Amino acid sequence: MMLYGPTVIDIEDWKKNTEYKGYKVGDKQIQWFWQFVERQNQDKLRHLLHYVTGTTRVPILGFKYL
Numbered sequence: 001m002m003l004y005g006p007t008v009i010d011i012e013d014w015k016k017n018t019e020y021k022g023y024k025v026g027d028k029q030i031q032w033f034w035q036f037v038e039r040q041n042q043d044k045l046r047h048l049l050h051y052v053t054g055t056t057r058v059p060i061l062g063f064k065y066l
Contacts, residue, residue: 009045009058011037017063 015034023030040048046056059065 007042007057009042009049010062011045013058013063017066 020030037045037048050056053066
């Protein structure tokens, strides 16, 4: 039985399923954020994911179900 999703965080899936409130994808702040995210290793991505969502794992079917 699989209780958690993939152990590797897919940044492209995260980007694709992120909703912005008060910002647009092309805004500098958003671009800076994703540039920062892309430079992180998987351990640091899990910490970041935990900070912003309260969980260190992605749902089985990806970020769109988070």
